[in-house]
Amino acid sequence: MNQLLENTLTIDGQVVPFSAGQTIMDAALAAGIYIPHLCHKPELKPHGSCKLCTVDVDGRSMSACTFPASQGMQVANNTPALTEVRKTLVQMLFVEGNHLCPTCDKTGDCTLQALGYHLGMLDGHFPPFYPRREVDASHPDLILDRDRCIMCGLCVRASQQIDGKNVFALSGRGAQNHVIVNSPSGKLGDSDLNKDDLAAHICPVGAILPKNHGHEVPIGRRTFDLHTVAESDIATFNLHKTEHHDD
Amino acid sequence: MSDKHLRRIAIDPISRVEGHGKITLLMDQDNHVQEARLHIVEFRGFEKFIQGRPFTEVPYFVQRLCGICPVSHHLAAAKAVDQLVGVDPESVTPTTHKLRRLLHFGQVLQSHALHFFHLSSPDLLFGFSSNLAHRNIVGVLEDYPDIGLKGVKLRKYGQQVIAAIAGKRIHGAATVPGGMNKSLSDEERKALLVDIKDIIQWSQDAVDLNEQIHLQHPENHGFATLTTSYLGMVGKQGEMELYHGGLRARHADGSAIIDQFDYTNYTQLLREEVRNWSYMKFPYLTSLGRENGWYRVGPLARVNLADFITTPKAEAARQKFRAFAHGGYVHDTLAYHWARMIEMLHCAEAIEELLHDPDIMGTDLVVKGTARREGIGVIEAPRGTLFHHYQIDEQGLIEKANLIVSTTSNNQAMNESVRSVANQYLEGQEITEGLLNHLEVAIRAYDPCLSCATHALGKMPLQVELHNAQGDVISSLSKSANGTIGCTFD
Ligand code: SF4
Ligand code: FES
Numbered sequence: 146m147n148q149l150l151e152n153t154l155t156i157d158g159q160v161v162p163f164s165a166g167q168t169i170m171d172a173a174l175a176a177g178i179y180i181p182h183l184c185h186k187p188e189l190k191p192h193g194s195c196k197l198c199t200v201d202v203d204g205r206s207m208s209a210c211t212f213p214a215s216q217g218m219q220v221a222n223n224t225p226a227l228t229e230v231r232k233t234l235v236q237m238l239f240v241e242g243n244h245l246c247p248t249c250d251k252t253g254d255c256t257l258q259a260l261g262y263h264l265g266m267l268d269g270h271f272p273p274f275y276p277r278r279e280v281d282a283s284h285p286d287l288i289l290d291r292d293r294c295i296m297c298g299l300c301v302r303a304s305q306q307i308d309g310k311n312v313f314a315l316s317g318r319g320a321q322n323h324v325i326v327n328s329p330s331g332k333l334g335d336s337d338l339n340k341d342d343l344a345a346h347i348c349p350v351g352a353i354l355p356k357n358h359g360h361e362v363p364i365g366r367r368t369f370d371l372h373t374v375a376e377s378d379i380a381t382f383n384l385h386k387t388e389h390h391d392d
Numbered sequence: 393m394s395d396k397h398l399r400r401i402a403i404d405p406i407s408r409v410e411g412h413g414k415i416t417l418l419m420d421q422d423n424h425v426q427e428a429r430l431h432i433v434e435f436r437g438f439e440k441f442i443q444g445r446p447f448t449e450v451p452y453f454v455q456r457l458c459g460i461c462p463v464s465h466h467l468a469a470a471k472a473v474d475q476l477v478g479v480d481p482e483s484v485t486p487t488t489h490k491l492r493r494l495l496h497f498g499q500v501l502q503s504h505a506l507h508f509f510h511l512s513s514p515d516l517l518f519g520f521s522s523n524l525a526h527r528n529i530v531g532v533l534e535d536y537p538d539i540g541l542k543g544v545k546l547r548k549y550g551q552q553v554i555a556a557i558a559g560k561r562i563h564g565a566a567t568v569p570g571g572m573n574k575s576l577s578d579e580e581r582k583a584l585l586v587d588i589k590d591i592i593q594w595s596q597d598a599v600d601l602n603e604q605i606h607l608q609h610p611e612n613h614g615f616a617t618l619t620t621s622y623l624g625m626v627g628k629q630g631e632m633e634l635y636h637g638g639l640r641a642r643h644a645d646g647s648a649i650i651d652q653f654d655y656t657n658y659t660q661l662l663r664e665e666v667r668n669w670s671y672m673k674f675p676y677l678t679s680l681g682r683e684n685g686w687y688r689v690g691p692l693a694r695v696n697l698a699d700f701i702t703t704p705k706a707e708a709a710r711q712k713f714r715a716f717a718h719g720g721y722v723h724d725t726l727a728y729h730w731a732r733m734i735e736m737l738h739c740a741e742a743i744e745e746l747l748h749d750p751d752i753m754g755t756d757l758v759v760k761g762t763a764r765r766e767g768i769g770v771i772e773a774p775r776g777t778l779f780h781h782y783q784i785d786e787q788g789l790i791e792k793a794n795l796i797v798s799t800t801s802n803n804q805a806m807n808e809s810v811r812s813v814a815n816q817y818l819e820g821q822e823i824t825e826g827l828l829n830h831l832e833v834a835i836r837a838y839d840p841c842l843s844c845a846t847h848a849l850g851k852m853p854l855q856v857e858l859h860n861a862q863g864d865v866i867s868s869l870s871k872s873a874n875g876t877i878g879c880t881f882d
């Protein structure tokens with residue numbers, strides 16, 4: 146094999162370089178290739194829970210955000226079959242919560258919604274659960290609306306790994322799974338979450354939002370009015386990389 | 393007389409009224425219609441659903457209540473939400489105030505155009521008894537292409553105004569607590585000015601057409617007509633005012649009940665009666681009592697109540713309208729259509745004025761205040777006075793919501809109009825197609841906002857059942873009608 150192809154893999158036939166320790170997701174994003182994902186952020190340790198990043202590695206289904214890249218690996222990403230799988234996953238996330246996009250303050254900035262569009266989702270397909278989970282409005286600046294939580298764990302990791310706190314946790318299994326607040330009363334207002342923490346901003350959906358605000362960015366100027374979810378995630382990755390090089 | 397002695401005629405649903413409706417006619421043994429019951433299932437559950445939700449969501453949530461006047465709900469709720477963040481209607485910035493007015497005029501114009509051209513002009517142009525298959529917008533476009541096209545364009549223009557301000561023609565995003573999220577750019581303003589002269593002219597044509605139709609059909613004058621009191625908003629000088637003002641209520645003879653009433657005290661003004669057969673309440677003016685306190689709202693009420701209209705063409709039209717009743721109030725139910733077009737003309741003129749006002753391009757959009765626990769927003773929606781009332785807990789979650797939509801205010805009046813028409817056209821024990829058509833025309837005059845969730849207009853089969861005193865069906869009639877309007881979901 147050619148020396149130049151050392152430390153490369155292919156994604157949908159495209160040769161992509163990687164460095165030791167990188168996951169398929171890291172290598173893809175660095176090469177400007179978009180693999181759909183919800184529970185992954187470059188600055189946080191991967192969690193591997195949403196399965197949106199499922200790719201085909203030499204014939205087997207793997208989570209790109211956790212699976213290490215290796216020499217000569219053949220990855221299939223953008224295929225009709227995988228799009229179908231991912232669409233089903235997104236549809237399930239939609240029906241498991243109350244995602245009434247038009248009334249949600251996150252509309253236009255929501256990654257779940259953007260992924261729905263990206264994957265060509267036209268409806269919920271499955272019967273909605275209409276869960277009634279607790280809304281926690283006890284914090285002066287933030288609101289936690291569990292009806293919209295997709296259990297991605299990003300707030301948990303952001304709080305632990307970046308903010309140096311431990312505000313959130315995921316608890317329960319299956320349909321009982323929900324995000325809890327580590328405070329004496331279990332309320333956000335009682336926790337040490339600050340509105341400037343990463344955990345207060347990282348939620349990909351409208352489950353953690355600033356209080357008493359909403360719809361301040363006009364239609365046409367919201368994140369996903371201006372960029373596709375692919376563009377925006379690749380840009381986030383590059384931004385993160387630059388920031389790291391700076392410090 | 394108790395219900396047991398009354399036969400019921402059920403008509404379900406009504407074609408071309410938005411959504412489902414069902415009528416029960418209760419007859420006494422002499423085959424007189426003693427009571428008419430229009431069953432409307434609207435807005436059930438909304439007040440419960442919104443409980444526990446953050447108040448910032450409310451103006452967005454309420455846009456789902458209606459497929460035709462979402463902006464009116466949006467603005468009424470926004471006015472209430474302003475108060476929750478401590479901002480009174482008079483304290484919003486001029487830019488916000490004017491943008492909201494402009495948005496509202498766009499909504500009323502759009503809704504009125506839709507109602508007249510798509511829903512009512514077929515009845516009025518072809519006559520109530522004409523062939524149903526042709527009595528629809530397609531028929532209008534075939535036989536009166538000019539009128540039909542103007543209708544389509546007027547509606548589009550209203551949507552264009554809405555889209556420029558709210559970002560989308562339906563279910564957009566415009567208001568934030570205490571203000572708006574953007575103003576208009578000069579390009580947007582200029583784009584809207586391009587067609588405004590035509591829009592005013594076509595609105596004028598629509599007024600003239602309706603005036604003619606009403607004047608030339610004396611048989612229409614008494615149709616479903618009721619002599620009632622009226623409720624609506626007026627401006628400080630008593631002028632027609634659709635966005636913000638005081639409430640005025642007057643007796644049928646024009647004598648005063650209340651004037652310049654602060655709507656945040658509406659619970660003193662109105663009570664809502666619950667009747668066991670209806671999901672929809674029956675509001676009445678407290679001072680006049682349960683029996684006599686019902687009233688009408690909407691275009692007929694507003695054109696009657698206004699001392700004048702600020703825009704010249706609409707004012708000239710208003711004067712002709714009132715001259716028809718020799719200066720008194722016009723009570724003809726079918727004159728709702730005429731009054732509606734006068735308002736559409738006013739909206740068109742008012743839009744032009746606002747588009748020349750530099751404030752709509754201003755940058756001062758949001759005012760902040762001290763949080764409060766209660767907010768009440770009232771607006772004149774296309775169909776009449778619309779009340780939104782919210783209470784929040786100390787964390788900002790909705791504790792209590794109360795809405796009085798215009799269709800609710802017209803509830804008693806619609807029942808009375810239906811009863812009047814039924815008595816006029818019911819023969820024996822048979823529901824004829826003619827009767828059905830006439831009942832529909834009576835209801836349609838009020839432009840009731842029925843279920844906006846089901847928009848298969850006219851595609852709904854019309855089912856008529858005649859029940860005897862025991863509740864048995866003794867005769868039934870069903871048919872389907874044709875309509876062409878669909879609903880836009882996003
Ligand atoms: S609250 Fe948001 S960030 Fe946290 S787990 Fe739920 S969806 Fe993820
Ligand atoms: S992004 Fe890989 S599992 Fe969620």
Ligand code: NI
Pocket residue numbers: 457458459460461462841
């Ligand atoms: Ni409506």
